Amino acid sequence: MFKSGELRHAVSLQRYVETRTASGHAQQTWSTYATVRARFRTLSGHERLAAQQAKAVLTHEITIRYRSDVHPDHRILWGSRTFDLKDVRSVDERNVELRMLASEVLTAGPVSSGSPSSSASASPSASSSSSASA
16 A cells, blocks of 8 residues: 555546537547546566566556546546556555556657547557456
8 A cells, every 4th residue: 555645746637538529520639537646656677578468568557546437548647748558457456546557658749639649549448458446
């Protein structure tokens, strides 16, 4: 279990949503649904190698207080950095803290808000099978 002082970073939780433009066209965009405190841990080279076998380059482990609305098809914004969530788990199934494995999205310019970053599909509905459960 973490100590509250370890959650040093304010982050935004985002999900991909479909909205309508003034002309009625569907537009998909990222939307912030919560701002929470988080702890970041950079994965070691060995952990990264193991994570790549799961078809993702996982760069960070991010821990927050438990929430039932966080899913692997969401992302986290931390300052100007973006992290795609790959796995979300309730630690020891106690619903006290969430531990997420994430890959940092590296962009050449400003963070894009038009589509999921480096996802295998255009829709977040093709997410991995593990997610937080209530």
